Amino acid sequence: MNNVGYYNGEYGPIEEMRIPMNDRAVYFGDGVYEAVLVKNRVIFSLEEHLDRFWRSFSALRIPFAMSREELRTELYKMVDLLDTDDPLVLYWQASRGTASRTHTFPKEGKANLMITVKPFVMKDMKTFRHRLLTVEDTRFFHCDVKTLNLIPNVMAAQQAEEAGCTEAVFHRGERVTEGAHSNVSILKDGVLKTAPLDHLILPGITRMHLLQLAGQCGIPVLEEPFTLEELKEADEVLVTSSTALCLKAETIDGAPVRMSAPELVEKLQEAYRQKFERETDPALRKS
Numbered sequence: 001m002n003n004v005g006y007y008n009g010e011y012g013p014i015e016e017m018r019i020p021m022n023d024r025a026v027y028f029g030d031g032v033y034e035a036v037l038v039k040n041r042v043i044f045s046l047e048e049h050l051d052r053f054w055r056s057f058s059a060l061r062i063p064f065a066m067s068r069e070e071l072r073t074e075l076y077k078m079v080d081l082l083d084t085d086d087p088l089v090l091y092w093q094a095s096r097g098t099a100s101r102t103h104t105f106p107k108e109g110k111a112n113l114m115i116t117v118k119p120f121v122m123k124d125m126k127t128f129r130h131r132l133l134t135v136e137d138t139r140f141f142h143c144d145v146k147t148l149n150l151i152p153n154v155m156a157a158q159q160a161e162e163a164g165c166t167e168a169v170f171h172r173g174e175r176v177t178e179g180a181h182s183n184v185s186i187l188k189d190g191v192l193k194t195a196p197l198d199h200l201i202l203p204g205i206t207r208m209h210l211l212q213l214a215g216q217c218g219i220p221v222l223e224e225p226f227t228l229e230e231l232k233e234a235d236e237v238l239v240t241s242s243t244a245l246c247l248k249a250e251t252i253d254g255a256p257v258r259m260s261a262p263e264l265v266e267k268l269q270e271a272y273r274q275k276f277e278r279e280t281d282p283a284l285r286k287s
């Protein structure tokens with residue numbers, strides 16, 4: 001099988017799976033999700049993603065009844081169905097359930113679980129360079145919850161692509177928030193600066209890893225808001241997300257990034273590469 005879809009206990013090729021029209025994900029985007037890399041049949045940083053998934057559905061009061069152990073088992077079952085050591089991307093979402101369209105929660109709520117797993121070609125951290133486009137952040141104030149409501153992100157990502165760019169960077173006025181599907185950090189004078197964890201950004205798992213690795217590499221970290229001007233004047237700009245790890249940018253709105261601290265970027269990327277290899281070692285598979 002080249003890919004597998006799962007919906008409430010049923011399996012099949014993703015293209016052939018069907019979900020009910022009354023799944024609240026369809027009407028309201030009323031659900032939460034996670035996406036994570038898999039290599040050597042090991043799900044990378046699964047526990048951190050499960051922690052965030054639990055925080056997300058609890059924040060939206062989605063009645064997700066499976067235990068953490070049951071979900072972990074289901075996710076690994078999906079990975080094993082593809083029967084390969086190659087990189088995969090594993091996605092799952094829980095919606096509030098299936099009910100006739102009414103805004104308020106269904107009385108007999110039971111969450112729907114959807115999972116997909118498919119092959120994934122990772123970008124090479126050493127050679128890939130982002131071209132960024134800045135876009136005013138018109139999203140709501142719950143960006144810390146990983147909900148399915150991604151219309152502004154979709155529109156910004158499309159705008160970036162049509163401008164010949166690879167990622168959009170949101171800003172609220174002068175303040176840079178995050179990417180359309182990533183967190184954005186800067187290096188300036190040897191210090192790694194990234195937006196603080198508040199309701200304006202998603203607490204990225206990769207962002208958290210980057211800060212930990214910076215600590216290990218002796219690079220000071222500042223979790224403080226930074227401006228568009230600081231972004232454009234940075235020595236280096238880093239874009240992090242679970243499926244791409246840590247990539248650097250070469251342009252912002254068509255103007256070159258200084259790229260004047262390549263040794264720091266290489267140090268961080270190498271530390272990340274080693275963490276990824278270590279934590280996807282096939283020996284880590286328990287069963």
Ligand code: PMP
Nearest residue numbers: 181182183202204205206241242
């Ligand atoms: N912000 C947004 C809006 C995202 O969609 C993502 C990707 N999930 C991120 C940040 C990065 O988060 P993570 O490192 O957990 O993938």
